[in-house]
Amino acid sequence: MIEDRRSLPRRLTFLQSAVMAVFAALAVCFWMLQVAQHQKYREMAENNHQRTLALRAPRGTLFDRHGTVLVRNRNAFNVSLVREQARDLDATLARLARITGVDEARLRETVDRHRDEPRYRPIVLIHDASDAQVAAILARRLELAAIMVEQVPTREYPAGELAAHLFGYVGEVTEAQLNRPEHASLTSGAIIGQSGVELTYNDRLMGQDGARRVVVNSTGREIETLGERQPLEGQRLQLTIDWDLQQAAERAFRHYGYNGSAIFLDPRNGEVLAMTSVPAFDPNKFATGIDRATWTALNTDRLRPLQNRALQGRYSPGSTFKIVVAVAALEEGVATPDFKVHCAGGANFYGRFFKCHKAGGHGTVDMRTAIEKSCNTYFYTLGNMVGIDRLHKWATALGLGVKTGIDLPHEIEGIMPSTEWKRRRYNEKWYAGETISVAIGQGQVSVTPLSLAVMMATVANGSTRHVPHLVKAVDRGEGWKVVPPPPPAAEIRMAPSHVQALHEGLWMVVNAAGTGGRARIEGRNVAGKTGTAQVISNIGRQRAGKTDRDLRDHGWFVFFAPHDTPEIAGVVFTEHSEHGYLSAPIAKHVMEVYFAKRDGLPPPELPPLPGVPAPRVPAAVQTEAPVARLMRSTRPAEAPPASPIPPAAPAEATPAGPGPARDE
Amino acid sequence: MFERRLFVHLDWLLLGAILLLAAIGLAMIYSTTYDPVRDRVGPQFFTQFYAIGLGLFALAVCLVIDYRYLAEQSHLILGAIVLMLLYVLFFGFSAGGSRRWISLGFFNLQPSEFAKIALALVLAMFFAENRRGARNWSDLAIAGVFLAIPALLIARQPDLGTAVTLVPIFLGAAFAAGLRVKILVWLAIVAVLTAPLAYSFALKDYQRSRIQTFLDPENDARGAGYQQIQARITVGSGGFTGKGYLQGTQGQYKFLPVAHNDFIYSVLAEELGFVGVAATLALYLFVIFRSLEAARAARDRLGAYLVVALVSGFTFQVIYNITMSAGLAPVKGLTLPLMSYGGSSIIATLASFGLILNVRMRRFTN
Structure with missing residues (x-):
């Protein structure tokens, strides 16, 4: 008893000293986090709750020589993923695949392709999402905190295949293109011209993307906007094309x-x-990210629709x-x-x-x-x-x-x-x-x-x-200016x-x-x-x-x-x-x-084909309707003209067997 | 039993520090549950407010009744608590995968919080009545049974966190009662040796993963490590002077889960900065010191043991929660006494300080 009373104060002092030591250690820890490493954690907190959203600039509109709109933009919805916000990436992708009906493997492949980019940068998973997909995603916002739905201007070719080779098409900038010096200012996911006028005049047409910095909460909901830079629309081009002639040419081919x-x-x-090349392709299919099957089909088509003949x-x-x-x-x-x-x-x-x-x-x-x-x-x-x-x-x-x-x-x-x-x-x-x-x-x-x-x-x-050329005038936003023709x-x-x-x-x-x-x-x-x-x-x-x-x-x-x-x-x-x-x-x-x-006369009609399915050309040579002809792989054998011009065969030292070339 | 003159000896300073901490806690609950869109504070704020009122009443009750009388009845109190824990186990109100509460309609009572007080009373009484104090193994074994019964019942809920806080109460009481240092060393050795066994066999998967996560949070940044990383970001981004009350981004935008509860101190560190942290750490340290002084001044062994037991449980929980708030300890569902949201917790904590004040107030009475 006596002994206890003597030892208790000592033990209390020991406890007090121990608590003091622990609290001192805690204070040091907080000092380290809050003062010594403050900068690092402040940035992490900002990345947590601030997002920079790209405001895509609409590409410049293309007009024909008389002011008819040839290529324009429409609003589409892109579905993007911000990996940084995803607590469980696999679950997010699985859920997204389920509610949008997009193949999960494809989503994953897309994410993998952008693996090395900063985690805060959005990755576009679905281009031009349907209204149903957008609605389904918005309804499940809380479960899909890392998923963003953005409205983006998307290239639209109202005439479909018409003049497709001339306009070309746009698409996401590729890995290889990003490495080129002229694309230094682009970031992954940017849409650039990949062929045709879209490619040649890409710099003029592209415009400048804007940005909006927003505060989001942990469920990805935007709380407020911190700042905004408006996108700058690309320059508008007036082409030398006369849309009526273009249509007439393609109509006649058909x-x-x-x-x-x-x-x-x-x-x-x-x-x-x-200017036309037939058969063509529909550039709209490229504008929203072409799928592999369509791409392969276009590339392996024997008629080579992608080639601008x-x-x-x-x-x-x-x-x-x-x-x-x-x-x-x-x-x-x-x-x-x-x-x-x-x-x-x-x-x-x-x-x-x-x-x-x-x-x-x-x-x-x-x-x-x-x-x-x-x-x-x-x-x-x-x-x-x-x-x-x-x-x-x-x-x-x-x-x-x-x-x-x-x-x-x-x-x-x-x-x-x-x-x-x-x-x-x-x-x-x-x-x-x-x-x-x-x-x-x-x-x-x-x-x-x-x-x-x-x-x-x-x-x-x-x-x-x-020099044949396609651009007549350009509008940088301050009125049309004539582009001087090339010398x-x-x-x-x-x-x-x-x-x-x-x-x-x-x-x-x-x-x-x-x-x-x-x-x-x-x-x-x-x-x-x-x-x-x-x-x-x-x-x-x-x-x-x-x-x-x-x-x-x-x-x-x-x-x-x-x-x-x-x-x-x-x-x-x-x-x-x-x-x-x-x-x-x-x-x-x-x-x-x-x-x-x-001369302001009524537009002419195409003449009816002479006696379809009766032959257009002498019956002995041709007996089929024109469309059907293209489908057929064989035709009636026809005696070749008497003599050939030899093929361009380098081995032949002397040219031309005797005789004429074929001609009409 | 109660004499008016006793109030002369009431430790107003300690009481003031306790109330100040509770008030700061209330203010932080306001901040973490405030909804800026609807300009409205969450219901938790009012619950906590009333709970503090109830807690002050409990404090008063524990203050006016002589602690010796309460200690004499401690076996009944512990028995009642054990019965409640049994009731909880079978009929309790469950939330988040565990049964911890008895639904009283307006209030969900969490008996495990009160088990701490009951255990402290029982152990203080046992060691004080025991002539030898707590010097040998057999005494310790008997005391261990008192610990084991509520601890196992609470662990079964499952609420390992609260069950573990009973251990420092036991150790604190035993240490005050003169537990030999040699035995303490042995206990420590046994604990170290059995830890791997417990890790493999006694812990559930999620508990194991929390420990792994703590050791390497980046490895699982989006899963269990999320809270820990976010806690560190929350604290670190606060800086020296903080982002300002109600201005924290981590807490306000809900990047930190259960901010009003387990992680309230992280939000305090974010909004009030290192200045706020230092001030509250100082307040907690003062409360602990001052309480231990009550043990020093206690009239008898019972009072001293009781105070040390209660302060040990309190201190353990404070240190653990604050360490966890900074992302420096595995995430465990342990509240920060006096500040975290939780009705039963604040009532039980205030009641236990009632007992501590009680001991100091009656230091001269016979």
Whole structure:
């Protein structure tokens, strides 16, 4: 008892000392957290309750030359995830998948793709969510604290597939694109132009995203806005396109049932009035994040709908190349318009007989008639006189074998052979006999439809090769400002008498006894030239069994109008149509629309197809309705013309078996 | 039994410190339950307010009745509590996966809070009556039975946190009663040796994961580690002077769960900063010191043991909760005495201070 009383005070003192020590330690701990490490925890607290929401800038609207809206924006809802806010990521994704019906694996894949980004940055899981999905998410806000629904302007192409290649499409910036210096200011998830005008003018169209800093509570609900920077809309572009012509071109392609491409230019300045490539795709599908299946389908489609045939397809120009031969001969002084050649159904060159397409021959023809009748013999002779290198010079001057410089991405160039080219390419000598084939647009020469359109526009104006371009004016938000056209690519300055002779010959093709009669418009003086692009040599054709419709030749029609003061020029290219004159009605329809609009006349109708399902072309050749034709993979066997131009086979030292190229 | 002159000896300073802490707690409950959208404070504020009133009444009752009389009746009190704990186990009102409450209609009574007082009384009485105090193993074993009965019943609810707070009460009483240091050392060794066994066999999965989480909170930042990390952020972001009353972002935007209850001190640290922390730590330290002085001044062994037992339980809970509030201890459902929301807790705590004041007040009476 006594002992206890003595020990108790000691023990109490011990307890007090122990408590004192512990409290001192606690004070030190709080000091460490609250004072020493305050900065770090303050930032963590801010990240907890403050979010920066991107306010997406709408991309600039695209207008046609008359102010019609071509491409615009609409409001869509994106569903995003802020990982930092997710207490249980797996459960959140599972729940989101369940209520929205989106595949959970896909959501997870999306999250994985953005794994290395800061955790506070939203990851867009569902682009363009449906109203039902948005409603379902908002109804379960509390369980989905980390999920955000944002309203974003989304690109809209009201016309669907129309002019799809021209407009291009937009999509989320890719990993590889982010690493490029010009995209340094972009963050993951940004929407940029991926092709077409959307890509070329991306910097102008993009605008500047705004931002809003908000306070959120632990369930993700926004409590208040701390600050806001308004998004800046992208610049608006007025294109050189005339929507009526564009629609007319695509309507005509559908009407006549062809795939292919058409370009309509203003030969006076290089403005693109219409440009189409068929088949196309729907750019709206890309705007909201294309799904893998659609992408694969587009990419593996045999008809290659993603390819812009106008500037990514390379085809042999066929008889349209005769215009280039004529220009070269005239300008080099090799021949005058009155230079005459006798066609007896072919001629001998370098020990071989090259056939003309007309068995009996055209008789004696001058240049105008030779163009009108597309006489092979005449141009064999002319080509032979000019020689390959001067042909190359003039073809290049007219824009063939080089890029046109159009303001669209991924343009390829055609091939215009020369002795130098052959030496460089094959390390071989050029044989003069090869020139004979080139003179009628066969052999090694190949062009893109766009470059052929530029050639035609240059011949039309007779002096200047303009760079085709798509933008007329731009509005940065302070009114429309005209965009100066690019400087001309080349000045040709042909002699006026030469130009006149050429124009007359080309006028006769359409308006006299030529092959372009289907493009004739009363009173409009259309000038043009047809051509056939061989898909495969006749030898190859026999080898391939002559059955596949993919082996049928392509048809060209190049044109301008009116022939004395050209305002519109271009090319129509129809795939596997076999005859250039089948391209002509498409060009005719578009030009009719052009003139009707210019003169304030009612828009023209497309003519009914002659006797569907009765044949449009001679019954012996073709017995099917045009749409059905595209579907078929076989066609009635047809005897190939007598003799082939050999394929572009480097191994063949000498060119051309005797005989003519096919022509109409 | 009660004499008016006793009030002369009442420790007004200690009473004032206690009330001040309770008032600060009330203010923090206001802050954590205030809804700025509806400009309204949560119902918890009023519940706590009335509970403090009831607690003051309980304090008065425990003050006026001589603690020796209460100690003599302690076996009955403990018996009654045990019966209530049994009742809770079978008919209790359950919430959050455990049965802890007896529903009284207007109030949910949590008997385990009052078990602490009953145990302190019983142990103080036992050690005081025992001639040898608490010197050997057999005395300790008998006292251990008194501890084990309520502790096991509470642990069964399950409410391991409250059950564990009974242990410091037991140890405090035994230590005051002269428990040999050698025995204490042995107990410590046994505890250390059995800890791994208990970890593997006695703990439930969620309890194990909480301990793992504490050791490595970043590993499970969105699961069990969430509260701990958020607690640290809450405290750390407060800084030296705090974000200001009602201005805390962590508490106001509900990043910290049960802020008005287990984590009220985190919110205090956030809104009032290190200054507020230092002030409240000082107040708690003062309360503990002053209470232990009451033990020193006590007229008899019973009073001294009773005070030490009660203060031990109180101190343990204060230290643990504050440590946890800073994210420095595993998250355990232990309230901060005097400040956390909880009717039974505040009433029981005030009642126990009634007993402490009682002992000091009657230090000169015979």
